[in-house]
Amino acid sequence: MEAVTIVGPGRLKTASVPVPEPLPGTVLVAPRYAGICGTDLELFHGTSSYLADGRAATPLIFGHEWCGRVVSADPGTGWRPGDRVAGQTMVPCGGCARCRAGRRGLCRRMREVGLYGLDGAAAQYIRVPGHALARLPDTVPDRTAALVEPAVTVVESFARTGCGFDDRVAVLGTGTIGLLAVQFARRVAGRVDAVGVDPAGLALAVRCGADRAIPVGETTAGSYSLVVEASGAPEAFAHALDLVEPGGRVGVIGVANEPTAGVVAGSVALRGVSVLGIQHGLDHYDRTIELFATGALTADPLIGATFPAGAAAEAFAFMESARSGPPKVLLDLTEWKGDR
Numbered sequence: 364m365e366a367v368t369i370v371g372p373g374r375l376k377t378a379s380v381p382v383p384e385p386l387p388g389t390v391l392v393a394p395r396y397a398g399i400c401g402t403d404l405e406l407f408h409g410t411s412s413y414l415a416d417g418r419a420a421t422p423l424i425f426g427h428e429w430c431g432r433v434v435s436a437d438p439g440t441g442w443r444p445g446d447r448v449a450g451q452t453m454v455p456c457g458g459c460a461r462c463r464a465g466r467r468g469l470c471r472r473m474r475e476v477g478l479y480g481l482d483g484a485a486a487q488y489i490r491v492p493g494h495a496l497a498r499l500p501d502t503v504p505d506r507t508a509a510l511v512e513p514a515v516t517v518v519e520s521f522a523r524t525g526c527g528f529d530d531r532v533a534v535l536g537t538g539t540i541g542l543l544a545v546q547f548a549r550r551v552a553g554r555v556d557a558v559g560v561d562p563a564g565l566a567l568a569v570r571c572g573a574d575r576a577i578p579v580g581e582t583t584a585g586s587y588s589l590v591v592e593a594s595g596a597p598e599a600f601a602h603a604l605d606l607v608e609p610g611g612r613v614g615v616i617g618v619a620n621e622p623t624a625g626v627v628a629g630s631v632a633l634r635g636v637s638v639l640g641i642q643h644g645l646d647h648y649d650r651t652i653e654l655f656a657t658g659a660l661t662a663d664p665l666i667g668a669t670f671p672a673g674a675a676a677e678a679f680a681f682m683e684s685a686r687s688g689p690p691k692v693l694l695d696l697t698e699w700k701g702d703r
């Protein structure tokens with residue numbers, strides 16, 4: 364089969380590799396689309412924390428935001444050929460103390476598809492444990508299904524922060540996560556404002572349901588009961604703390620790996636602000652798929668480009684070009700010719 368491998372910093376290789384052999388409890392899936400995100404770019408450039416802490420290593424078949432169709436399955440998994448599925452990134456062991464205590468996201472023997480422990484979906488076939496797949500209804504098309512994985516983290520952010528009808532929400536960042544957060548919040552909260560640096564992204568946020576789109580620098584301190592940091596910019600964490608009102612909550616989804624200047628811990632204490640780190644939404648796949656099925660979440664406005672898998676290098680370059688507008692870039696894993 365064809366597969367796209369990150370072979371080292373800044374180097375991708377498309378080559379033939381063996382189709383994975385069936386193993387007990389596993390399913391062989393033909394991926395249809397895979398989204399590329401900042402995590403993939405960090406693996407590509409060798410700057411990922413997964414590489415730094417030794418969990419991930421190259422060569423690596425990437426691809427953790429994906430959907431596809433079952434080709435063959437261990438009958439014990441309950442999956443059948445032809446089933447449409449969205450893949451989970453995190454694959455917990457199910458047997459360690461944390462898994463048994465219901466904290467699967469903190470599994471001590473965690474593997475993550477396309478990151479470490481399990482090959483990713485940038486290939487013609489992927490083998491995954493049967494419990495690491497979610498069923499797709501016909502009402503969720505393939506391109507949409509490629510956004511289920513990032514969306515589960517958005518659902519987790521609002522579940523953990525306890526978003527309600529009387530919340531005034533600010534979402535920082537107009538990337539895929541930020542725009543999905545706006546879509547979610549417009550259904551749940553009293554109002555939602557998008558805050559960002561990209562004018563096209565802010566315009567998209569309004570299309571996604573934001574009451575207002577506010578350029579960074581024009582916001583009002585202390586005016587939101589809930590702030591969702593979805594930009595990953597180092598300075599955004601301090602901005603989130605500035606925007607939240609006393610007693611409010613800050614959900615941190617964005618992964619800023621640089622220190623944030625200007626944070627005064629005492630003001631968090633004295634203002635009674637709750638800060639919640641949002642790791643992932645491992646338990647929300649089925650309900651997130653339902654949100655796409657009902658139209659509460661919509662993927663189409665977020666998809667900026669689709670590249671053939673054979674042009675993965677161009678897709679990565681496009682991701683990093685000074686672009687704006689629809690943020691999500693997909694790979695079509697049925698197209699292995701190198702030209703667009």
Ligand SMILES: [Zn+2]
Nearest residue numbers: 400401402428
């Ligand atoms: Zn991702």
Ligand SMILES: [Zn+2]
Nearest residue numbers: 456459462470
């Ligand atoms: Zn475990």
